[in-house]
Amino acid sequence: MTEAQIIATLLDYIGGEDRTEATFERQALLIFAYQFENNQPYRRFAVKRGKTPLTVRSWRDIPAVPITAFKDLTLSCRPVEGIEHVFMTSGTTRGGVRGRSYHPTLAVYDRSMTLNFRQRFMQGPDGMRGLERIRMGILFPDEVAMPNSSLAHYLALAMRSFGTPDSAGFIGENGLDMPRLLATLERAEVSGEPYALLGASYSFVPLLDELQRLGRRFALPEGSRILDTGGFKGQSRELAADEFYDGLSGALGVPRSSCINMYGMTELSTQFYDDGNAVCPPLKSGPHWARSRVVNPITGQDVPDGATGVLVHHDLAHFNSVSAILTEDAGVAVPGGFRLLGRVDGADSKGCSVAVEEFLKAAQG
Amino acid sequence: MTEFAGHLPGFAIDEVDWRRLHFGAWGETVEVAVPMLSDAQSAALATRVRDNARNYLKTLSVTEIVAILDRAIARLLDRDDPWRQKAEALLPIVTGYDREMVRLGLTGYLKTFRGPQLQRFLSEDFANPQILDAFQPAVKGGFARAFGPDLLLHVWAGNVPGLPLWSLISGLLVKAGTIGKVPSAEPLLASWFARLIAEIDPRLGDCLAVVWWKGGDETQERIWLEQADVVVAYGGNDALAAVQKRLPVTTRYLPHGHKIGFGMVSRAALDTRKAGVLARQAAYDVIRYEQQGCYSPQMLFVERGGTVSPREFSGYVAHELASFSQKHPRRVLSIEEASAVANWRSAAELSTFGGDRDLIGDAHNDWSVVHVEDEQELAPSGLNRTLSVVAVDGLDDVVGLIAPYRSFLQSAGVAAEPEELFRLAGLLGQAGVTRISALGLMTSPEAGWHNDGRFNLLDLVTMTEIEHSAEAEAERFAPYAD
Numbered sequence: 001m002t003e004a005q006i007i008a009t010l011l012d013y014i015g016g017e018d019r020t021e022a023t024f025e026r027q028a029l030l031i032f033a034y035q036f037e038n039n040q041p042y043r044r045f046a047v048k049r050g051k052t053p054l055t056v057r058s059w060r061d062i063p064a065v066p067i068t069a070f071k072d073l074t075l076s077c078r079p080v081e082g083i084e085h086v087f088m089t090s091g092t093t094r095g096g097v098r099g100r101s102y103h104p105t106l107a108v109y110d111r112s113m114t115l116n117f118r119q120r121f122m123q124g125p126d127g128m129r130g131l132e133r134i135r136m137g138i139l140f141p142d143e144v145a146m147p148n149s150s151l152a153h154y155l156a157l158a159m160r161s162f163g164t165p166d167s168a169g170f171i172g173e174n175g176l177d178m179p180r181l182l183a184t185l186e187r188a189e190v191s192g193e194p195y196a197l198l199g200a201s202y203s204f205v206p207l208l209d210e211l212q213r214l215g216r217r218f219a220l221p222e223g224s225r226i227l228d229t230g231g232f233k234g235q236s237r238e239l240a241a242d243e244f245y246d247g248l249s250g251a252l253g254v255p256r257s258s259c260i261n262m263y264g265m266t267e268l269s270t271q272f273y274d275d276g277n278a279v280c281p282p283l284k285s286g287p288h289w290a291r292s293r294v295v296n297p298i299t300g301q302d303v304p305d306g307a308t309g310v311l312v313h314h315d316l317a318h319f320n321s322v323s324a325i326l327t328e329d330a331g332v333a334v335p336g337g338f339r340l341l342g343r344v345d346g347a348d349s350k351g352c353s354v355a356v357e358e359f360l361k362a363a364q365g
Numbered sequence: 366m367t368e369f370a371g372h373l374p375g376f377a378i379d380e381v382d383w384r385r386l387h388f389g390a391w392g393e394t395v396e397v398a399v400p401m402l403s404d405a406q407s408a409a410l411a412t413r414v415r416d417n418a419r420n421y422l423k424t425l426s427v428t429e430i431v432a433i434l435d436r437a438i439a440r441l442l443d444r445d446d447p448w449r450q451k452a453e454a455l456l457p458i459v460t461g462y463d464r465e466m467v468r469l470g471l472t473g474y475l476k477t478f479r480g481p482q483l484q485r486f487l488s489e490d491f492a493n494p495q496i497l498d499a500f501q502p503a504v505k506g507g508f509a510r511a512f513g514p515d516l517l518l519h520v521w522a523g524n525v526p527g528l529p530l531w532s533l534i535s536g537l538l539v540k541a542g543t544i545g546k547v548p549s550a551e552p553l554l555a556s557w558f559a560r561l562i563a564e565i566d567p568r569l570g571d572c573l574a575v576v577w578w579k580g581g582d583e584t585q586e587r588i589w590l591e592q593a594d595v596v597v598a599y600g601g602n603d604a605l606a607a608v609q610k611r612l613p614v615t616t617r618y619l620p621h622g623h624k625i626g627f628g629m630v631s632r633a634a635l636d637t638r639k640a641g642v643l644a645r646q647a648a649y650d651v652i653r654y655e656q657q658g659c660y661s662p663q664m665l666f667v668e669r670g671g672t673v674s675p676r677e678f679s680g681y682v683a684h685e686l687a688s689f690s691q692k693h694p695r696r697v698l699s700i701e702e703a704s705a706v707a708n709w710r711s712a713a714e715l716s717t718f719g720g721d722r723d724l725i726g727d728a729h730n731d732w733s734v735v736h737v738e739d740e741q742e743l744a745p746s747g748l749n750r751t752l753s754v755v756a757v758d759g760l761d762d763v764v765g766l767i768a769p770y771r772s773f774l775q776s777a778g779v780a781a782e783p784e785e786l787f788r789l790a791g792l793l794g795q796a797g798v799t800r801i802s803a804l805g806l807m808t809s810p811e812a813g814w815h816n817d818g819r820f821n822l823l824d825l826v827t828m829t830e831i832e833h834s835a836e837a838e839a840e841r842f843a844p845y846a847d
Contacts, residue, residue, distance in 0.1 A: 044718055066711040073715060297700075297707035299728045308700050310707070328708070330700050344704040350460075350550050351523040351657025354623035354773050355705065356745045358601050 003078060003104065006034050006319055010108050010289075014115060014317060019288035027289070027316055028059035031323050038077035042322050045069070060293065064300065064312045064324040067267050070099030075321045078104055087150035089266045090233075101150070101266055101321050109269040112317040113154060114161050116271060116287045121196075121227055121260055122162050125275030128258055129223035131194060136167035137184055139176070139199025139207070150266045151229065155198055171199075176206055185218050185252070194223030197252070201228040201261075204248060205236035211251045219253035226254050229262040231343075241280035263340055267325050269317035272337075285337030290315045294333040297326065297344075308332050310344060368455060370552035371400040372559035372575040375413050381406065384579075386549055390461040390696060397459065399552050399577040404588055407576070411544065411592040414574050415516045418542030422572040423513075427487065427497045430537055433569055435480035437561045442475050448561050452526075452554060460524045460551055461696035462654060467526060470654065473809050474527045478534060482812035487538060489813040490822040497539060497826075506833035511826040513539030514617075518593035520608060522600040524550035525654050530558060532597045533573075535821045543573040544589065552577060580604075587611055595619065595825055619824055621817055624659035624775035625745055626650075627666065627767065628804055629760050629789065631781035635671025635678060643780055644681035646805025650778060651682075651732075652689045653808040655696060656748045659817075660776040660800070660807050663746040664753045666763045675756035676723075679736035683725045686732035686750060695731035695750055702749055706733070709747025743767045760785070764792045771797035775817055778804040 001009075013027055033053040036043050042065065046052060049063045056062055065075065070089070074080055085103035103109055123130040138155050146152040159167050170181045188195035197204075204226075211217065226248055232238045239247065245256045257276035263284055264271035270290045274282035286292065294309040295302055303309035311331040314324045330341040373381060383398040402410065422430075440446045444453075452471060457464045476482070487494040491511065493501050500508035517536045521529040529545060533555060536543045547555050556575045563570020578585035590596060590608065595617045598608050605620040612618055628647055634640070650662050665682070667675035698706065713724045713735040721738035732750035741755045743766055757763060760781065767774060774797040779786055790801050799818030800810065815821065840846065 041718065045714075048714065048717075066708065066715075068708065068712060069715050072712075073718070297704045298698075298710065310700065310704055326707075326711075328704060330704075344701050350702075351525040351654060351661075352528065352599055352621070352623055352659035353657055353661050353663065353748060354601075354625045354659075354745055355748060356709070358603075358623060359625065359745045359770070359773065 001030070001034055003320075006031065007105065007108060010316060010319055011111055014108070014111050014287075014289050024288065024291065024316075025059050028062060028291075028314060028323070029053070029056065031316055031319055032056060032059075032062045034319070035077055035322060039075060039322065041069075041073040042075055045073075059291065059314060060302070062314065062324045064295075064314075064326040065322045066326045067099060067265070067328060070101065070267050070321075071097045074100070074102075076102040077320045078102075085153075086148055087153070087266045088148040099266060101269075101318070103269075104320055106153070108317050108319060109153075110157055112270045112287070112289065113157055116273070117158055117162065119287070120273035120275075121158075121225065121262075124225065124260070125257070128225065128276070129194065131223065133162055133164050134194050134196045134223075134225070135188065136163040137181065137195070137197045138167070138169040139171060139181075139197065139203035140169070141171050142169050145173070150264070151200065154264065154271070158198060171203065176203065178206070178210055181207065182210075182216075185220070188220055188224070189218050189253075192221050194225070195220050196225050196227065198227040200230050200235070201244070202230070202232045202236035204228055204244075205232070205239065208247045208251055217251055217253065224252070224254050225258040225260065226252065227260050227262055229264060241277065245277045245280065265325075265327070267318070267321070268313060268315045269319075270315045272313075281339045281341060283334055283337045284340055286313075286315075289317055292331075292333075292338050294331050294338060295326070300326070303333075305333060308341060311338060311340070367396045367398050368451075368553065369398045370547060370556040370575070371577060372556050372563065372570070372573065373400060373402075373410060374417070374563070374571040374574060375410070376406065384577075386552070388459045390458050391464070393458050395455055395458045397552055399547070399549070401578070402576060402585070404584060407585060407588045408592070410574050410576070411516060411589070414542045414544060414572060415592075417568070418540065418572040419515060421568045422537070422542065423540045425540065425569070427494050427538065427540075430540070430569075431480055431483045431487075433562065433566050434478065434483060434534060434537065436565050437558065438475050438478045440561055440565075441558070442472060442479075448557055452557065455553060456526050456551070459553060460526060462526070463693045463696065466653065466693050470808075471526060474530075477810075477812040478530065483534070483538065486535075486813040487822065489815070490820045500829075500831060503830065507836055508831040510829050511539065511823075512829060513541040513826050514594035515542055516593050516595075517541035517543050517825065518589055518596045519543070519545040520596065520598040520600070521546060521555065522548045522550075522598075522604070523657065524548070525658050526551060526554050528599075528658075529555040531816060532821070533558065535825060536597075537569075537573070539822055539825045541595070541825060544593070545573070545575045546589070547575055547577050549577070549580070583611070590616070597621070597825075617824075619819070621659075622772065624817070625664075625743065625770070625773045626658075626660050626662045626776040626778070626807055627664045627743060628662045628778040628807070629763055629781070630665065630667045630678065630804070631760055631779075631785055632668040632671035633782040633785065634780040635668070635673040637672055640671075640673040640678060640681055643804060644678060645685045646803070647778070648682050648685035648689055649805050650807040651686065651750055651752050652693055652695075655750060656746065658808050660802075660810060662752070662776075662778055662807055663748070664741075664743055664755060666755050666757050666760065666766070668760050669756055669758055675754065676736055676738070679723070679725060679734055679754040682752065682754060683732070683734045686726070686734065686752075687730065690731050690750075698749055706747040706749055706751055709733075709751050713753075741766070743770050760789055761792065764796050767793075767798070768796045774798050776800045776802060776807055776810075778802055778807040780804050 051063045083102045087101045089099040091098040257278040272284045272286045291314045293312040297310040311327045330344045331338045382401040500510040503509045597619045599621045723736045726733040737755045
């Protein structure tokens with residue numbers, strides 16, 4: 001199949017109503033065959049694992065690439081020269097080496113994002129008021145400041161597609177514009193119209209600290225909501241989930257059930273959401289074109305039901321790169337999705353031998 | 366059943382709050398209660414141990430202390446002794462290490478602390494160990510006596526059974542009132558050892574305490590750090606730096622950071638007759654305590670040009686690891702550990718695309734070897750039976766590959782002919798290696814070794830010197846002076 005055919009097929013599948021397992025299977029095998037044919041490093045990886053389109057019969061057998069491979073290998077089905085959209089990881093985990101995802105077109109990414117976002121954040125879980133558009137405040141730099149950030153693109157797309165015209169970003173060259181944010185929140189509070197604050201989890205922490213310092217609390221109108229993503233990554237102090245959502249809910253007057261955490265990564269074209277964080281960790285799930293498994297990271301095999309393992313995501317929308325990735329996130333499979341338990345990298349030795357993480361850190365000075 | 370950790374002279378069990386830690390391995394579980402002292406209790410305990418040590422431990426001679434420690438160690442070596450039986454029963458459940466490995470490891474380790482070995486230990490640091498008992502003539506003139514600290518705090522880490530005994534015994538030999546903080550990962554053996562000493566000599570038992578506090582509990586940590594005269598701490602650099610930050614500037618601090626061990630095999634050792642045995646020895650060093658020890662090898666450098674090639678030697682080591690996994694299966698890994706192994710394996714797998722490398726062992730084995738033909742600097746493996754074997758043209762080349770990591774160096778297992786051994790030892794020592802052993806014995810340092818190249822006893826003491834002038838002057842004031 002050609003790239004154009006793959007894209008057309010995917011756009012059709014993503015936008016369609018056919019959510020059966022059989023169709024996912026057929027699409028997954030199709031895309032695996034395409035990636036195996038066109039993505040040479042992935043092909044070598046798959047062959048080493050003894051997996052080819054001839055031997056793979058089920059989407060669960062499609063070999064998942066560890067996300068670290070996005071740093072070491074050029075995983076793209078078409079030559080990367082001239083590919084306009086390249087999303088890169090922050091490079092914090094391995095001394096500035098950044099993982100890359102190449103997107104010859106953002107049509108599939110954007111379709112995946114908007115359909116899913118509309119369903120999971122705008123419509124939202126039961127009990128939340130469904131909206132077509134909402135006034136948004138973005139706590140993250142924009143696409144101009146961070147042209148290689150998938151999150152910057154995601155948030156810009158959210159604002160473009162679902163924000164009202166008076167939506168705005170609050171992180172500029174000089175960081176968080178606190179006075180403007182506080183003024184905006186004040187206006188939102190009295191407007192009576194729902195307001196949405198979206199951004200990296202760590203961007204909310206200075207806001208919480210500032211409100212605490214001022215002794216200020218907002219009561220945002222009914223229907224307001226919050227989307228955070230990505231955790232704290234050493235960019236702010238670390239908060240436990242309950243502390244974080246209690247803080248948000250207390251400071252902004254948005255119930256925890258309307259605080260939605262998005263789980264996404266540069267190495268994917270689709271995001272996962274929960275239905276609010278009334279209870280943590282909540283169940284997370286993706287749309288019909290993505291599936292997740294919980295595996296033993298060494299063998300790659302599914303762990304028994306209820307056991308903790310590492311998450312593998314199979315995202316058909318990530319067509320140009322690799323659709324099946326082995327993350328460094330721990331999780332438990334539950335009916336309808338999974339619970340995310342945090343990152344599993346950086347295991348310290350239980351004794352006195354030095355482990356990789358500490359060694360790398362020292363080596364980087 | 367609940368096993369109580371800690372040793373708290375002067376406190377009844379019900380005077381103290383306990384936290385319960387749960388351990389499970391090999392189909393069994395055990396609950397271990399660790400003490401949670403209040404701030405007031407901690408302060409009282411510090412004072413008590415300090416006073417008791419001053420009144421009793423400091424009045425004992427080194428010979429007497431050695432005799433008591435020897436009796437305690439003898440009990441732990443006796444497989445019919447209830448303490449030993451408890452250790453064999455519970456430590457595999459707490460640490461997850463295979464039973465047979467724990468049993469062999471305990472014996473191998475404890476026998477380095479018998480009376481004669483302790484004397485050797487003393488002689489390594491003191492030309493005349495009696496200097497710990499009384500003023501002894503000094504070579505430069507005058508007299509000198511070594512004093513241990515009144516209160517010595519050990520902050521232990523990790524789950525390798527017995528490691529805390531090293532510094533605990535060192536402290537007692539220099540007559541220090543001793544507080545040991547056990548790690549959550551293995552809180553028992555040091556506690557039992559303290560109670561065993563108390564059983565043998567109750568007054569000595571009152572001169573030491575074994576405590577616990579939750580990692581990161583700054584209040585507790587501060588109380589203890591402020592009380593201690595000397596602090597010996599083990600752990601990762603972040604944890605060690607955190608302790609250092611809270612220490613009064615006048616407190617002597619002896620940190621022992623995490624280390625990486627490696628092996629070196631000379632072409633002289635690589636003939637078909639010797640290589641098999643050597644591979645087995647190297648594999649043994651790898652499986653012992655699942656590479657959790659600071660002395661455990663994570664990489665082997667193998668010289669080209671022998672009858673057995675480095676690549677063949679990798680195969681031998683892999684074969685031996687496979688055979689050990691029958692007799693000593695790997696413990697069940699936590700998700701973090703499994704992930705570390707998986708990350709290491711996948712990095713190795715990916716590097717086979719670009720370099721001359723092989724990943725030996727499939728994902729279902731409980732070991733993996735990466736054979737590396739191109740140049741590779743020293744780097745940690747994924748631990749838990751993962752090993753890189755790096756081919757080098759000459760063993761001298763290894764120096765450049767390890768030199769950037771001086772602060773992490775400690776043990777090297779070397780198989781080479783005598784002349785080469787000494788030449789290499791000189792180069793390795795210069796690069797920061799502090800211990801060179803045979804392969805197969807990397808995880809069993811000999812009695813009296815200098816952990817991390819330091820003087821384990823001398824570092825603890827201060828010397829008080831009577832200068833010749835005082836002694837000579839004193840003569841003038843003697844009742845018999847003319």
